[in-house]
Amino acid sequence: MTAVAAFTAMTMVACGSDAAETPEKPDGPVTIKVWAWYPEFQGVVDLFNKTHTDIKIEWTNAGTGQDQYTKLQTALKAGKGAPDVAMLELQEIPTFQLTKHLVDLGKYGANDVKGDYVDWAWKQVSTGDQVYAIPVDAGPMAMMYRDDIFKKYGLTVPKTWDEYKAQAEKLKTASAGKSFITDFGANDGGFMTGLFWQAGAQPYTYDIANPSNIGVNVNSPEAKKVIEYWEGLVGAGLADTTAFHTTDFYNGLNSEKYATYIAAGWGPGYIQANAAKSAGKWKVAPLPQWVAGENKQGDWGGSSFAVTDQAKYPDVAAKVAMELFGAKNTEAWKIGIDKAFLFPTATPVLESDTFKNKEYDFFGGQKVNEVFVPAYNAIGPFSWSPFNSYNFSQLTTNLNQAIEKKTSWSAALDAAQESVKTYATQQGFKVQ
Incomplete structure (x- = not known):
């Protein structure tokens, strides 16, 4: 289906929202x-x-x-x-x-x-x-990093996304292009949404108490800032685009292909199960910030x-x-x-x-x-829509097409916005 x-x-x-009267x-x-x-x-x-x-x-x-x-x-x-x-x-x-x-x-x-x-x-x-x-x-999200790779190439743990890009450029040069700073798995809508969340984006405004209305803002300035940043890293050959949760991705974690992994709180167990050969080589640092000194987080x-x-x-x-x-x-x-x-x-x-x-x-x-x-x-409030599976599918489909065809990621976000708005209207929601 x-x-x-x-x-x-x-x-x-x-x-009805409640089960029938409780029987004996x-x-x-x-x-x-x-x-x-x-x-x-x-x-x-x-x-x-x-x-x-x-x-x-x-x-x-x-x-x-x-x-x-x-x-x-x-x-x-x-x-x-x-x-x-x-x-x-x-x-x-x-x-x-x-x-x-x-x-x-x-x-x-x-x-x-x-x-x-x-x-x-x-x-x-x-x-x-x-x-x-x-x-x-x-x-909650954080940055896992390969301590051995950082030491090998003289990298420092970045505290901001600007510093993250600078370390990515240094890594590419020092490793002769053999290592990426990370992998951007555009097949995972939850991953991308977590990054949007950290940047202050609110793709959907929805209140269960007022279910007929929904705000759709998938291509907000905050979301576009995130997408354009990662488009820049990928376009410069600093970040990879292998699909998450695949053999190739796990091999990248095990080898020196990826120096960091932007992960969630369940990541320690996930990476331990899927990248066992790299045991003892990883450390965890806070998620880089868009503004130095801030503590904005996503889930x-x-x-x-x-x-x-x-x-x-x-x-x-x-x-x-x-x-x-x-x-x-x-x-x-x-x-x-x-x-x-x-x-x-x-x-x-x-x-x-x-x-x-x-x-x-x-x-x-x-x-x-x-x-x-x-x-x-430190995670802030966030709203989901009542058709999230569709939202994720539009986000990942449009972005993967942009990556494959080397077209604008920002335009892909615009396409997802229009698709979700149309879908919400078709389902009877008043789109704001």
Whole structure:
């Protein structure tokens, strides 16, 4: 199913935002069905089931990302077959909330845990006292760099994007063009959006409380500043354009092809799993800034637990959503951090000595969360649209075409803007 078809199919349905009146509980434990694709999640489920005699979680990995969303959309439209609790990436929450398929967890005590999360993260899942999901993990951004390459070519860690470009030029000359400063994976809309976010761009203005209106500003001056900067690096042969998450990309991380990797908070685990040969050669530094001395940050990725309107016992499902990776669930987070390499959103976990002082052998023993935690805390507010999959597809398609044909990246952003505006209008939104 295409993004357009999936969204159109969903908008034809308008169910109530809360499950039916909670029926009487069974004598035995209440079974709650959960869909999620977190790594090492079976251990978290087993832990929950061992510590709760009144609830039993049945976990299904229904696919990663869009694969799960397509199945979930189908089940919600059919009125049966959906889980009680579903993992949703933060950018997908408006899509499912728009069609009234998410239970308001504020009615089941979710606002009691609001204080466990920083403001920007909580606003990603709520509007006013209405709460549509519980944050789990996030992706604050930073710059991973090959310490060995930096030392080999006499590079200094850049603090601004201007300095980053200067080091890229130095690297190209010193390595005789064998090394790039980094790779710009134009196949990942989340990566590019995180860079836009840091620069202060707001591609979409959307309020769940006023769902008929949407602002579309994909080609804002802030976004164009980012795109034109990277177009300059690529055009000068300073940055590569290999697709992220591919064998060629991983080989580049393992070799001396890339001196840095602009990564998210889940990056330490990701790079450890996919570039094992480069172990011990990496370090982490703050994301370069557009203005020296500022601390502007963006996010790349993140997820939550939402309760669907098919939950028979929404109060119990809400409890599961709040507790699976809750702020006080230290044993679950031990699995999430040490084995699944998640970056937690719960402040008590983030600020714990265990997390902040965790040393990563892959990074030469560096306490990398001393970089990622301040970045997370400095992230500003950001809005997603209720058709984000389509937005990402237009951004990546138009930009990849510009890279392939060597045409203007700025024009590619203009094309994405017009495409998204047209699509939003076709779906019945008033575009502002």
